Amino acid sequence: MDEKILFDRFHEALEMEPHSGAYERMRFNVTNHVARKPRLAFRMNWAAMAPRVAAVLVAAVLAIALGAAILTATHKFVGNAPAAPDPNFQAYQALTKADYNGFTAADNLSCNFIEDTTCEAAANAYIAADRQWYGDLIAFKTPPRLAALDGMIRAHLTDAIAYNKAIAPNQKSGNKKAFGIAMDGAFYERSWFDPAVFLIDGSYPRVAGSYRDALMLAKQSLVNCVNGTPGPADIACANIGFQCQGVDVQACITYAHTAAAQLQTFLIGLLQNPAPSTLAAKDRELQGELAQADADLLSLTDALQSGDATKAALAEDLFVLAVRAADVDIGVMVSP
Amino acid sequence: VAITGTLFQQADADLVRLARAGDGAAFADLLRPEYRTALRLAGGLLQDADEAEDAVQEAAFTAWRRLGNLREGSTLRPWFLGIVANQCRSVRRDRWRSVTKGAPPEGEAPMSDAAESIDLRRALLRIGHDERLVLVLRYYLDLPFEEIASTLGISPKAARTRVERAVHRLKPIMQVQGAAV
Numbered sequence: 039m040d041e042k043i044l045f046d047r048f049h050e051a052l053e054m055e056p057h058s059g060a061y062e063r064m065r066f067n068v069t070n071h072v073a074r075k076p077r078l079a080f081r082m083n084w085a086a087m088a089p090r091v092a093a094v095l096v097a098a099v100l101a102i103a104l105g106a107a108i109l110t111a112t113h114k115f116v117g118n119a120p121a122a123p124d125p126n127f128q129a130y131q132a133l134t135k136a137d138y139n140g141f142t143a144a145d146n147l148s149c150n151f152i153e154d155t156t157c158e159a160a161a162n163a164y165i166a167a168d169r170q171w172y173g174d175l176i177a178f179k180t181p182p183r184l185a186a187l188d189g190m191i192r193a194h195l196t197d198a199i200a201y202n203k204a205i206a207p208n209q210k211s212g213n214k215k216a217f218g219i220a221m222d223g224a225f226y227e228r229s230w231f232d233p234a235v236f237l238i239d240g241s242y243p244r245v246a247g248s249y250r251d252a253l254m255l256a257k258q259s260l261v262n263c264v265n266g267t268p269g270p271a272d273i274a275c276a277n278i279g280f281q282c283q284g285v286d287v288q289a290c291i292t293y294a295h296t297a298a299a300q301l302q303t304f305l306i307g308l309l310q311n312p313a314p315s316t317l318a319a320k321d322r323e324l325q326g327e328l329a330q331a332d333a334d335l336l337s338l339t340d341a342l343q344s345g346d347a348t349k350a351a352l353a354e355d356l357f358v359l360a361v362r363a364a365d366v367d368i369g370v371m372v373s374p
Numbered sequence: 375v376a377i378t379g380t381l382f383q384q385a386d387a388d389l390v391r392l393a394r395a396g397d398g399a400a401f402a403d404l405l406r407p408e409y410r411t412a413l414r415l416a417g418g419l420l421q422d423a424d425e426a427e428d429a430v431q432e433a434a435f436t437a438w439r440r441l442g443n444l445r446e447g448s449t450l451r452p453w454f455l456g457i458v459a460n461q462c463r464s465v466r467r468d469r470w471r472s473v474t475k476g477a478p479p480e481g482e483a484p485m486s487d488a489a490e491s492i493d494l495r496r497a498l499l500r501i502g503h504d505e506r507l508v509l510v511l512r513y514y515l516d517l518p519f520e521e522i523a524s525t526l527g528i529s530p531k532a533a534r535t536r537v538e539r540a541v542h543r544l545k546p547i548m549q550v551q552g553a554a555v
Binding site: 044045047048049050051052054055056057060061063064065067068069070151153154218221222225228229288292 | 398399401402405406409410413417418421423424426427430431434435438463464465491492494495498499500501502503504509510513514516526527528541
């Protein structure tokens with residue numbers, strides 16, 4: 039392909055106008071120490087924060103607390119939400135925050151490319167943080183409501199450890215492809231934890247307005263996935279089991295990651311809206327199936343990266359089975 | 375080819391000193407000449423204006439924390455672009471959503487240029503981050519190999535090789551897609 043054509047085509051395809059005032063927004067946020075990502079919420083530096091920002095935040099917290107108090111006084115809880123704060127749940131929240139802070143603190147060494155000399159130290163810092171978190175979860179009595187999510191976190195921590203462990207050996211041997219795969223996997227896993235942690239913390243934005251809405255949200259995508267009717271905008275899991283075989287590995291891994299993100303969102307929607315007591319047992323079953331589908335996606339990506347086609351095909355099949363089971367359960371739960 | 379990044383002059387050195395001392399406004403001023411390029415890089419990698427702005431914002435915070443790693447006399451732009459690229463790598467998103475954003479309305483026959491653009495964007499999302507990065511640096515940001523090399527921390531010769539390999543990888547994907555359309 040001619041260089042000139044490449045320049046022209048890239049400009050035509052990618053040129054986009056930034057939103058007006060983008061630099062000014064960045065400047066304001068940097069000047070006022072306002073981080074956009076919620077991951078910094080657990081380690082706010084109040085002393086460094088501009089007084090007016092702190093005042094706004096305090097006012098917002100008070101307003102939310104007042105609103106919550108009014109709601110508590112005027113509405114009964116629906117479903118199996120605890121009427122009083124559960125000490126075990128609060129302890130689990132505290133543990134999650136502490137481990138997550140340890141996890142994010144590991145992000146102080148730069149490792150972007152195979153030439154970076156700090157990669158081994160950076161990977162080791164993450165491995166230590168992941169192990170600490172995993173060990174804490176093993177030792178803790180998981181709140182029953184979070185059992186499925188807790189299992190997923192453990193699975194992703196295991197996966198993250200494996201990816202991080204692969205970084206240094208592949209860097210030393212100069213295997214760029216394997217190094218790149220390990221890096222992509224490690225980065226992917228780092229981003230997977232954010233929504234899970236914010237859900238546990240209670241700061242994740244609401245996914246659905248009610249339990250039924252959460253079910254319907256999941257059902258729409260799962261039905262299309264089961265029927266193999268891919269809608270390009272929102273049904274990425276349809277690609278797996280129907281299109282993954284035969285396409286390149288990277289594209290397939292992308293499908294798997296996108297599907298895992300969707301499953302996580304469905305689960306968050308369910309956890310934010312406790313099920314009515316009549317559906318509690320079925321809800322646990324459904325959450326278990328979503329967690330199983332997520333575990334199958336982890337197996338799929340591992341198999342793809344190791345070049346094990348048989349294992350990949352099996353993981354795809356198992357994923358589709360788990361999704362079908364979840365779809366059947368949701369069908370039962372939403373039927374009148 | 376001359377490297378066109380911002381070399382630290384005295385004024386920049388003052389800004390760096392202030393920024394290292396915690397002055398956010400000074401740090402923002404330091405980034406100002408590089409902001410648009412950084413935004414274009416993030417836009418090229420993520421193909422979403424909102425996500426690109428968020429990524430550059432996050433990269434700015436990261437860069438500020440790591441400002442102590444920047445050696446005096448070194449060039450700011452490749453260093454910051456490397457951090458932006460790293461931030462974009464960690465952004466998780468639905469690739470299909472952004473691919474279809476550029477699609478023409480349903481039922482409307484696409485113009486050939488528009489179809490080619492969609493093919494290219496889709497193809498870019500199918501290759502790995504590192505390959506996408508070198509292609510965007512080269513063909514969208516129009517950087518010379520020397521500056522690509524500085525951004526990636528490799529030699530200019532290696533940068534050229536990476537770009538060539540990435541083009542080689544992109545080509546068949548685009549051909550397959552073209553045939554499928």
